[in-house]
Amino acid sequence: MTRRRVPLFATAVVLAAVAVMIGLGVWQLQRMHWKESLLTRYQSAASVSADAPWPRDADAAEAVLYRHARVSCREVRGMTAMAGRNAGGDVGQAHVARCVLAGGGEADVVLGWSRDPAPVDWQGGDVGGVIAPGPRLVADPPLAGLAANGRPDPSDIPNNHWAYAVQWFLFAVTALIIYGVALWKRARN
Secondary structure (H helix, E strand, O other): OOOOOOOHHHHHHHHHHHHHHHHHHHHHHHHHHHHHHHHHHHHHHHOOOOOEOOOOOHHHHHHHOOOEEEEEEEEEEEEEEEEEEEOOOOEEEEEEEEEEEOOOOEEEEEEEEEOOOOOOOOOOEEEEEEEEOOOEEEEOOOOOOOEOEOOOOHHHOOOOHHHHHHHHHHHHHHHHHHHHHHHHHHHHO
16 A cells, blocks of 8 residues: 655645745734834824924925925926815815925925816915825915815825735635645545
């Protein structure tokens, strides 16, 4: 009578794949905790009343997201319209000015919202608002006769890492079950 052996290479590949899937699940759990602390920091930043300085680079922007800021737009380099929502949640166009700042550097300023994508006339000036990811300054109050944009809200950022972690763990279990069934069928034949 010959003994049936477990295929070593196939078993090693399946176990390596399962280890990677479990590792990805653990990584998603770590990201979930990181995202929770990030969202908590953003929520607390939104409640700070003092103006933040306009960020000059990406690292500086990360530290002041969702804070209030003021800039002086001395020159408008260009105007664009992009999809956006107003304060009531209606879909339309957010009008964005690319500004040269009085102290040097540039900033994207979301002037306001309308249903019409046609460019608006705005020549620059002092602007106050909330620093949103990008970074961009969402004007509050709106400018150029536009309606108010929806206020940047950190709660709009999804934290779905728990679902991703569960998904990776289920993939690992599924791979083990499928491989176990394949070994069982092989042993029966």
